[in-house]
Amino acid sequence: MAQDISPKGNHLPSLEQLSALAKGRVPQNTVMNTEKWVKIMNKWRADVNYNYLLESQDKDTIELQVTQFLCGVTSKNGEYYSRTSLKNALSAISRYLQDVKPGWRYSLHNKVDFPDLYARFDGLLKDMKKKGIGETKSTDGLSTDEIRHIIQHETLNPNVPFGLLKRVFFWICILGAPRGGEHVNLLASQLADTPDGIIFKKGQQKNDQGGVDGNQFDLNIPFPPDPPGIAAIAQGKWYRDKQIAIRSMFKTICVECNIDIKGRNICNHSGRKTSIFELFDLGIPENTGMAITGHHSVGGYRAYAKPNNSHKREALSGIVNRLNGLPLLPSLNTTSKRKNSINESDFSQSISISESDSDFDVDESQEDSISNVSSFCTAKEIMEKGSCINSASHAPEEDHIIMKKRKDYNTV
Template structure:
């Protein structure tokens, strides 16, 4: 074997050696059998001839000492191979459960409408130019043109279970749900009905726009049902009645739920459900003692491709040692009452435990859904005319910060909003609304104090402190004179303290 074949042509070219010079040269290592399959044994005589001591071979290789050339075990570094079905499950799991429910609901509305209308349609319903007669229930093979044809009728014909029309925003959401059905369930990405650049659905978008404007003109969906914020009086009552307390396990559980909403801006359900103890940490800095909350996946932070530049929520709440109701102390007391300092945050409080303790059992979803309303009922707070729900805590967070004069960016840091949608969470207090109402009222009538005067008539004389002597018109003051009617109907006498007297006959 020639030397250039051993090293390779590319290597020789790389180091600048002319390959042609080596083509006719004998292999200098061939004599020692380097090209053989089995290398010759290195004997002691050979080592002695070469002047190599035995201890050289007993020294560790410094290169191997500094470099880890070992191949890591696959069981430590990688997970076992995944199947196609497992990958598909992961893809489906990326979608929030609420979104999945909305998609199923929108498709169910379409299915009910299609079956009902197919049973009612007759040949007389077909006009010249109509290319379709049967509304498809299975949309897997539906063309964009056919879908646009039926969607235009769909938005005008569908109704709620009680026969009333859907509000405009709900109608839009139903269309979006059907679009998700194409994309997620049917793996069809050619059905973006709401994309303004897709001219295939231009006529449908006009129909949807017309229907939404028609509904708004009829007053459908103009009244928005929103969660109301808590007032300072509400909070004080919750503490005063022991509904929120650091003395009982139930009071601690109620308190951390309330202030997870108000202090950290957690949403009504989804963020509470997956909350973990590890998301809370306590520390001290130059400002003082604090509690730090680190968020995870939420509605506004999904962590996927679209949210790769969005940071999770990270909030510091400093302690107030002068306030016996300090939130930091409340959370410390609750975490100390937990049976373990990891895992699910909400654990079932143990009644009558002293000191307060919680069990290993996790608070169920149905229980979490009613936390806020249950607290208000237990505290005896009147809910008449108010919409108090779990979402009220987050609304309170935005409202109180807004009324305190904080800017939108600071408010968004607490609530987790990434756009001006935070404005929808700001609720003016009743006191502010009352003040605005008073400012916009018409001016009240001015009640002027009447001047003292003497009213003289032929039948009756009433003395009010003004003497009747008036003749000089040049000294009439700017004050309004007193009109003194006399008994005779056609005569009017006006007398003023400066001596001016006016008599008029009618």
């Protein structure tokens, strides 16, 4: 845009050019989100016989009807929108009114100007959460083993054009941690090849649009150098300065590499979540991670960098492990390996007693009891099998142990 309206040399921009600059300052994703929710709102208004424009009403009527919309709208299939989506809807309608209603300088988020809207919408969200309605389906990331599997798969073969395209895209997702929407606007010019490795440049982000009050520096992410024997990804052999990515490519790569994504929300944004969690799992300091991901607040970064179920299970196992007489939970390494492995194998454990090291043998019933107790790995199983533990510890020895007399080989 700047090149089109700002030729070299002094000139006088037209009013149309200046208007285009003002309009272009709003991110395209924001424009699309606003248009989507205005369309949904107008459909709802027609269904409830509000056959006039929202912006034609006064402040009090707008407050009431926006509240009614948020509390009464459903999706096309009659399902509730997620709580996050409803909050996005309120933001979109607020932007819309500021754009189209003359003299409107209000924000619908202001609880002083719109106390009824705030109180009722706040109550709606809390009631939905209490009832388990409208939970946001978060994006799922990949495990370390899955990343390794994809990188080694033929789908990402760098010796063919489309394989190289996917390989570049996948590495950008994992190392560059792009936000949703940035993938489809990737340009080859964002990759600068240097002797120390590729530099991935981000000129503009969702939380860094530049502008009068913004940051005027690009975010540069230094990728590690290519391993020996691997061709550099920015040789100019196949790429020109045009869009090099498509929507849903990350999910397509996972499917083509035979990654099990059933029941998982895998999309382009999964690369960002995977990248941040890997940084967290490696113990990388938050300020370093934020310098890579472009987060401005620790809270935003921690929304991604947080313990998963394996970390929580390992932490809780410490409580169980301190209790004498209870079986130990599997270690984090065992749990992670079992969860992250692409081809999961059954976890089994057995106890054997050597005759040479024991003065007695254990019969089958005692072996089963010990084996069952030692293989428990969850609190639920411990509770269910508690009676088994007690019976194993208090059973009479004569019912379970068969003593064998040693042979006296010295007797002739």
